[in-house]
Structure formats: C-alpha cells, structure tokens
Amino acid sequence: MKPATPITTPSRVLYDEPDDGRPRFCAAPGLSASVVRRISAQKNEPDWMLNKRLRALELFVKTPLPNWGPDLSKLNLDEIVYFVQPEAAESKSWAEVPADIRRTFDRLGIPEAEKKVLAGVGAQYDSEVVYHNIQADLARRGVIFCNFDTAVREHAEIVKKYFMTQCVPVNDHKFAMLHAAVWSGGTFIYVPKDVRVELPLQAYFRLNARQGGQFEHTLIIAYEGAEVQYIEGCSAPRYDVSSLHAGCVEIFVHRGARVRYYSIENWSKNTYNLNTKRALVDEAGIIEWVSGNMGSGVTMLYPASILRGRGARSDSLGVAFAGPGQHQDTGAKAIHAAPDTKSTIRAKSISTGGGVCSYRGLVRVGSHARNSAVSVSCDALLIDDASVSTTHPCMKIAANEVDVAHEARVGKIGEEELFYLQSRGLSEEQAIQLAVAGFIEPIVKALPLEYALELNRLIELEMDGSVG
Amino acid sequence: MKPKKNTLRADGANAGLPGAKRSAPPLVADLFSVSSTNCELKPLPEVSTVAAAAARPGMAGLEAQPMFSQRLAPPIAAYALRITRETLPAIDLDIRQVKAGGLIYLEITAETGSTANIWEKITAAGWAAVIVNLRLESQCRITYAASQTAAPEAGSWALRQANVAAGAEMTWFDLALQGSLTASEITTYLTGERARGAIYGIFSGSGDEVRHLNHRVEHLASRTESNLLTRGVLGGRSRADYRSLIRIAPDAPGCRGQEREDTLLLSPQARIESLPELEIRHHDVACSHAVTATRLDPERLFYLQSRGLDASAARELLVRGHIFAILDALPRPGLRRSVSEFFLSRSH
Numbered sequence A: 001m002k003p004a005t006p007i008t009t010p011s012r013v014l015y016d017e018p019d020d021g022r023p024r025f026c027a028a029p030g031l032s033a034s035v036v037r038r039i040s041a042q043k044n045e046p047d048w049m050l051n052k053r054l055r056a057l058e059l060f061v062k063t064p065l066p067n068w069g070p071d072l073s074k075l076n077l078d079e080i081v082y083f084v085q086p087e088a089a090e091s092k093s094w095a096e097v098p099a100d101i102r103r104t105f106d107r108l109g110i111p112e113a114e115k116k117v118l119a120g121v122g123a124q125y126d127s128e129v130v131y132h133n134i135q136a137d138l139a140r141r142g143v144i145f146c147n148f149d150t151a152v153r154e155h156a157e158i159v160k161k162y163f164m165t166q167c168v169p170v171n172d173h174k175f176a177m178l179h180a181a182v183w184s185g186g187t188f189i190y191v192p193k194d195v196r197v198e199l200p201l202q203a204y205f206r207l208n209a210r211q212g213g214q215f216e217h218t219l220i221i222a223y224e225g226a227e228v229q230y231i232e233g234c235s236a237p238r239y240d241v242s243s244l245h246a247g248c249v250e251i252f253v254h255r256g257a258r259v260r261y262y263s264i265e266n267w268s269k270n271t272y273n274l275n276t277k278r279a280l281v282d283e284a285g286i287i288e289w290v291s292g293n294m295g296s297g298v299t300m301l302y303p304a305s306i307l308r309g310r311g312a313r314s315d316s317l318g319v320a321f322a323g324p325g326q327h328q329d330t331g332a333k334a335i336h337a338a339p340d341t342k343s344t345i346r347a348k349s350i351s352t353g354g355g356v357c358s359y360r361g362l363v364r365v366g367s368h369a370r371n372s373a374v375s376v377s378c379d380a381l382l383i384d385d386a387s388v389s390t391t392h393p394c395m396k397i398a399a400n401e402v403d404v405a406h407e408a409r410v411g412k413i414g415e416e417e418l419f420y421l422q423s424r425g426l427s428e429e430q431a432i433q434l435a436v437a438g439f440i441e442p443i444v445k446a447l448p449l450e451y452a453l454e455l456n457r458l459i460e461l462e463m464d465g466s467v468g
Numbered sequence B: 001m002k003p004k005k006n007t008l009r010a011d012g013a014n015a016g017l018p019g020a021k022r023s024a025p026p027l028v029a030d031l032f033s034v035s036s037t038n039c040e041l042k043p044l045p046e047v048s049t050v051a052a053a054a055a056r057p058g059m060a061g062l063e064a065q066p067m068f069s070q071r072l073a074p075p076i077a078a079y080a081l082r083i084t085r086e087t088l089p090a091i092d093l094d095i096r097q098v099k100a101g102g103l104i105y106l107e108i109t110a111e112t113g114s115t116a117n118i119w120e121k122i123t124a125a126g127w128a129a130v131i132v133n134l135r136l137e138s139q140c141r142i143t144y145a146a147s148q149t150a151a152p153e154a155g156s157w158a159l160r161q162a163n164v165a166a167g168a169e170m171t172w173f174d175l176a177l178q179g180s181l182t183a184s185e186i187t188t189y190l191t192g193e194r195a196r197g198a199i200y201g202i203f204s205g206s207g208d209e210v211r212h213l214n215h216r217v218e219h220l221a222s223r224t225e226s227n228l229l230t231r232g233v234l235g236g237r238s239r240a241d242y243r244s245l246i247r248i249a250p251d252a253p254g255c256r257g258q259e260r261e262d263t264l265l266l267s268p269q270a271r272i273e274s275l276p277e278l279e280i281r282h283h284d285v286a287c288s289h290a291v292t293a294t295r296l297d298p299e300r301l302f303y304l305q306s307r308g309l310d311a312s313a314a315r316e317l318l319v320r321g322h323i324f325a326i327l328d329a330l331p332r333p334g335l336r337r338s339v340s341e342f343f344l345s346r347s348h
Helices: A033-042 A047-062 A099-108 A112-117 A136-140 A148-154 A156-162 A174-182 A415-423 A428-439 A449-463 B050-054 B298-306 B311-327 B333-345
Strands: A023-026 A084-086 A121-125 A128-131 A144-147 A186-191 A201-206 A217-222 A227-235 A243-245 A248-253 A258-266 A271-274 A276-281 A286-293 A298-301 A304-307 A313-322 A327-330 A333-336 A342-351 A356-365 A372-382 A388-397 A402-411 B005-009 B032-037 B040-043 B076-083 B090-095 B103-110 B115-122 B128-136 B141-149 B155-164 B169-178 B181-190 B196-205 B210-219 B225-234 B239-248 B255-265 B271-280 B285-294
Touching (some): A033 A047, A033 A174, A144 A148, A148 A186, A174 A248, A217 A258, A248 A258, A276 A313, A286 A298, A304 A342, A313 A327, A313 A356, A333 A372, A342 A388, A356 A372, A356 A402, A372 A388, A372 A428, A388 A402, A388 B285, A415 A428, A428 A449, B128 B141, B128 B169, B141 B181, B155 B169, B155 B196, B169 B181, B169 B333, B196 B239, B196 B333, B210 B255, B225 B239, B225 B271, B225 B311, B255 B311, B271 B285, B298 B311, B311 B333
Parallel strands (some): A186 A217, A201 A227, A217 A248, A248 A276, A271 A298, A276 A304, A286 A313, A298 A327, A342 A372, A356 A388, B076 B103, B103 B128, B115 B141, B128 B155, B141 B169, B155 B181, B181 B210, B210 B239, B225 B255, B239 B271
Antiparallel strands (some): A121 A128, A144 A186, A402 B285, B005 B032, B032 B090
C-alpha cells in the first residue's frame, strides 16, 4: 500500500507574508507617557484606566529586564509601535468585515463551518477586534463575550474589580507592567453562576503591521459552577524588524467552576513572545491549560495556576516546537495554597535545526496545602545534533502531607522505530514526521479537531526540509 | 612487595617519607590525617591562600558563598595525594578542625589502572572547609565517600570535583548527615570516551539544620554515562536545597544520563527545594530525571504496626527503607555501619 500523501501542502509563506492592510491610526515607535495618553484617549477610556496605565508605565521604566532565561538583548523596546488601529471599525457580522481583512483570516484557515457553528468568533486584526459574534442564546443566558475595549466601557464595574488587580497585578514583572501601560484589544468573557457554555468560544489573533506590537488582554471570569472553554489562536507575518507580543491572560475560576483555555501561538520567527497567563482557582474549581508554541524567535511563557481554594485543580498540557534560530522557553507553574489541591503538568518539546527548547517550571506547595498532589512530566525530542534541550524544573515543598513527583526524559527518535517505518515503505522524512506526530499525540488529542489538524499541519510545515 | 601499613600525617610528622618536604607551607596542626598504604602524600607549597585555590579551574564560587567566606579565612593547608596501582584500596581521610576557619585543599591523582575507596570524614568541632580536586587517569576506579558529621552547632563546606579520563569510573557518595549547615558541591567532568560518573547522596536534617547539595556531571566525551541518585530525610524545621545538572556537550554523542532525588518529609515544617536540570546539546542521547517529595505512607505504617511493630519501629524501618538503596551501595562495611547507626540514633 502506498502511504497516503497529505491532502494539503502547507507553506510557511501563508503565515509569514504581510497583507497590505492600512492602519487607521498608528502611534509613533517608542513608549512615553504621551503615547499612553493617546492610546487611552483614542479609546475614550475612563480616568481610572488611564491612571492605571500611567502608573504601570512609571513602574516599567524603573524595572530592569529579567536577568534569567533567554537572551532579550536584541529586543529594542524603542523601535516598537505600541498601538495600531486598522481601518475597520468593529463589525457585527462576517460580511461587514473588509474584504482584505477577511481574506487574511481565510488564508489562516478559520474553517467556514467553524464560523457558523462555533459559539462566537472574535478576530483580532492588529490591535482591535474587528469581528465578534455571540450566538443569541448565549447573550440571553447572561454570558458576556466581547472585545475588551467594549468591556471597559460597558461593564466598567466588573472590569475595574478584576482587571490587573489580584490575578496579575500591574507590578508583577517588567512585561506585565508594559502590558498594563499599552494594552489594547483582547477578549472579555463573563459566565454567570451555574451557566455552562457547551461550545468553545474562540478568537483568532493576527499581528499584521510592521513593527507591530500586540498587547491584547484576555479576562475570563467563571462564576460559581460555571463552565466555559476558550480558544485562542495566533499567527503573525514575518518582518525584518523585531516585533514584540506581550499579552496577558487573567482567568478567575470561582467555586466549582471549570475553565479550559486553549492557545496555539504561531507568531512570526522574529517576534518576542513574552506572555503572562495566570488563573486564580477557588474551592473545587478546575483550570485546564492546553498550549502549543510554534512560532516566535523567543518565547517566554509559563501559564500559572494559583490554587487558593480547597480541592482546586489544575491541569496543564503544553507542546513547544523550536526550529532554526528559535528559543522556546516555556513551562508551567502551579502554586498550591490550599489543602487537597491537585496539579498535573505535562510538557513536550521538539527541537530541530539548531532550535532551543527549555522547560522552566515551578511547583510550590505552601505549608497550608495539606494532602496535595503534584505530578509533572516533561519529554523532549531532539531531531538533529545542532539542537538543544534544557530542563529547569523547580520544586519548593513546604508541607509534608503531599505527594510530589516530577520526571523528565530527553532523547532522539528511536532508530528501530524509523527503520521499521521505512521498511514499510515510508520515506525517512515521512517516518520522522509520523514519529513526531506520535510524540505529541497526547497533547494534540486534547485539542478540538480543527486545531489538532492545524497543529499537526504546522509541525509538518516546520519539519519540512529538516531531514537530510 | 608486601604492602606496609603506614599512617601519614598531614601535620608534618611524616616528613621523613619520600615526597614530604620540610619546606611545607604553614600547617595547621592536626588538620587531617591520611591512613593507607603505599600512597604518596606531598604538601603543595604553591597553594597558600583561599583565593589561589579558588582560582584553580572549576573552583570558582568560593567567594560567592558569603556565609562561608565570612567564617573561613586562610590558613590553608594543601596536599597532593597520589594513588598508584600498588596502593591498597582503602584510604581514610580524617578531617579534624582545630582552629576555626581553616581550609584544606587536596589534589588526588589516581594513576592508570588504579583502584581506591576513599572515605573522607569531617568530624570537626568547628567550621570546616574542604576542596578536593581529583584526577582519574584512564581505566581507574575511584570511589569517594564524604561523610559530613560535624558537631551539631558547626557546619562544613565542600567543593569537590573529578576529572575522569577514558574508561575510568568515578563514584561519589555525598553523605550530609549532621551539622547546622552543610553545603556540598560535587562536579564530575567526563573528559574521556566511555568514562563513567556516579553521584549518590543521602541527606538528613532535623531541628533547624540546613543542607545544600549541588551535584553536576559534565559529559564532555562520547559514550559517557552518568547516574545521580540522592535520598533525603527531613524532620523538624530542617531545610534542604538540592540542585543537580547533567550537561551533554555538543560533540559528545551516545551519552546516557539519569538523575533522581527522593525526599521523605517527616514533619509539616520541613522544607525541600529541588532543581534538577538537564542541558542537552547533542541529539544522540538518552537522559532523564525525576524528583519526588513524599510523606511516610500511612498505609505502610499501619501495615507494619498490624504486624506487631510499635509506631516508632515502623517509622524507623520505613526511613531506613527510604535510604537503603544508597546505604546498601556504600563501599566500606565500616562506613555502612556508621551511617546505619547514625540513622538509628537520630530522631528526625
């Protein structure tokens, strides 16, 4: 039997070419109080938000760059445009979205069926959400799913209470400060008590202006007993000048609620992806992270779960892929601050063509976290001898009625495995792709179908030509 | 030739022996002694200060340890020990500190094909610091066990490293048993093809004791193998900081490495921080690491008590079981007995 040829031959060009989208408003490169004021004025923000931005800017200027992790010396913060607004205003339906922007999304492959079936599609074109749609029944049940700028205007009380206060405070770290100062766009999800959103909500991000910065803010609040899934996909075109992405995701999982957050990030190869994602989980709440990192030159991303209520749980699944010139410094954090809490972290990474994958994780079990359980496992696959894999898992345990286990493995693809596949008629390249697909299968399995397909396709694309 | 039993003293008393020169650096009397047969001990005149020792390759970091640099100052005593094929394997290094703040620098060379079991005992009443620099020529097998049983109010600081040539095998036992603060850093450089390095450790903490362990293996040649295994038992308000690193160089194919650390936490106030790291720069590799932190399993305790053991005996048995893998591998019966007795006498 001949091996099946892939239906589509993906090309990196699809993700790396800029459109000639015309920005309506574009801030000058660099960061100053006047830029922050202009961003805020552009959005007609209330004073409290402007003040928060300015306070964050002050802190940002004072704080040095982190002295650990990947090399950030080539990141020139003065060259970045901190705010870009496309021509399109927010549209109510897909048809109203300008044709060239629509084409961008079509090229990215948001499936037609998905647009209609999924609960809502929020697409971020540069720094503003151009398309948003909530199914009528969700709105009827009190679920709010909207652009974050809109939320600041229309749901001020909730936003004021939750936005960068207790989950990711403004002074958390250098890039959280930057984010707080210049954030723009993003998603706001509010699910009232006991409401279960069956279909996943999703947004697709695309960074598409030269030197464009993307500082979107995602805030998800799941009230007691609520359930919601949110999917975020990111893809950015390739440019010569270093771009920066410093997004922030805050998730509040109240008592007995459950939130599942998916993200596939595929920023262009010269992007610095310095993201902050964190969830606060109350009693019996569950947070699930599923993340894939393919693109970016440098990624620093460690989704954190703070388990502060008894019986809270966190589950983190991640896959990272580093090709030539890339450094993926990813991992997960779990902070156990209450009894009977449980966390599992599973991370997989693939390095090829000189790429560097690092797992950097933190597990902290506080003295109050009696009867807690932690399980961490990370696996790394090295495809060729130029690639690098490092593991830095940090475990801080201050309670004794706990079970903590961590394990990691690093290796290459089994020679016997490859030999067998080749003996069955596959080329070396196909055999390697199949072995890689098998390696990341546990993560891919957790994704919704279309994302699973996309992830596999992206990895196939990245592996293209890496053999031989 | 029939080996003759000698006791070599580092305080100059053995100056008549070949190699031990009268022009020795200022010695701290009774700093330590070596008992073995047919090994050479020479004072090293060129090393006279802590800085000089620290400046040796791989010895950096001494100044970076403020808690020690405040307590430690010269005088330094430096010696070279040569292990030949005629040396009887059992070598005892007794480190006793008379004057607080002394530091011992020891350079050990094991010549091709030699074998030795070294047992270093730090039994100082005050603070003790040791720097050991081992060089293994090809095809030799050296086991070095360091037992730190300083006085409860004192502590020790040790920096030990080994350079392992082709086909040689280096095994460390790092036994951080007693002392208010012990810090130990062990690095094995596998520089020759098929060299092997193992670092085994036991740490025990009670009261307010603090343990720092830092174990590293650098794979610098092809087909080298490493194995790191440490078991810890912490009670009271004791704290331990365990770090380990396996690093595979870009031009070292076919390496194997594994690291594992298991801590038994006996009290709610005990704390452990583990950071086991891997840094892999060649794809033809198989490496793994694992860390666990657990309590005494209540079901096992219950089972043992149902078989007639009282609570403390059951506890003792489980603690012993936790460290048994390493206890059992200890190279000298005397050492095995002493570690075993230590755990029997200690209430964590």
